Amino acid sequence: xxxxxxxxxxxxxxxxxxxxxxxxxxxxxxxxxxxxxxxxxxxxxxxxxxxxxxxxxxxxxxxxxxxxxxxxxxxxxxxxxxxxxxxx
Numbered sequence: 243x244x245x246x247x248x249x250x251x252x253x254x255x256x257x258x259x260x261x262x263x264x265x266x267x268x269x270x271x272x273x274x275x276x277x278x279x280x281x282x283x284x285x286x287x288x289x290x291x292x293x294x295x296x297x298x299x300x301x302x303x304x305x306x307x308x309x310x311x312x313x314x315x316x317x318x319x320x321x322x323x324x325x326x327x328x329x330x
Contacts, residue, residue: 244277245300248314249288249307256285259310269306274299 251259268276279290288311294300297317304313319327 243294243297244318245292245294245297246316246318247288247290247292247300248316249290250312250314251286251288252310252312255310259307262307262310269303271299271302274303 270276273294273296275293277291277293279288281288292300297315300315304315307313
């Protein structure tokens with residue numbers, strides 16, 4: 243399943259977050275795939291698109307970053323799936 247992660251950086255932690263990223267990378271558990279991300283111009287929010295079959299992998303990944311940011315996770319379906327679901 244695809245997931246949109248909204249990552250809100252804790253105040254004063256953006257530099258520390260990017261330093262950890264530079265040193266350790268994304269730290270994705272095996273089976274969690276990073277697709278792309280976008281960051282607000284003021285460096286306060288990051289939206290990441292990811293894919294995995296096991297939602298628990300996202301929780302594992304979030305635990306490695308939650309000291310620097312807060313996370314919201316939304317499971318996504320395609321527009322075609324949404325249409326089919328709505329018209330059932």
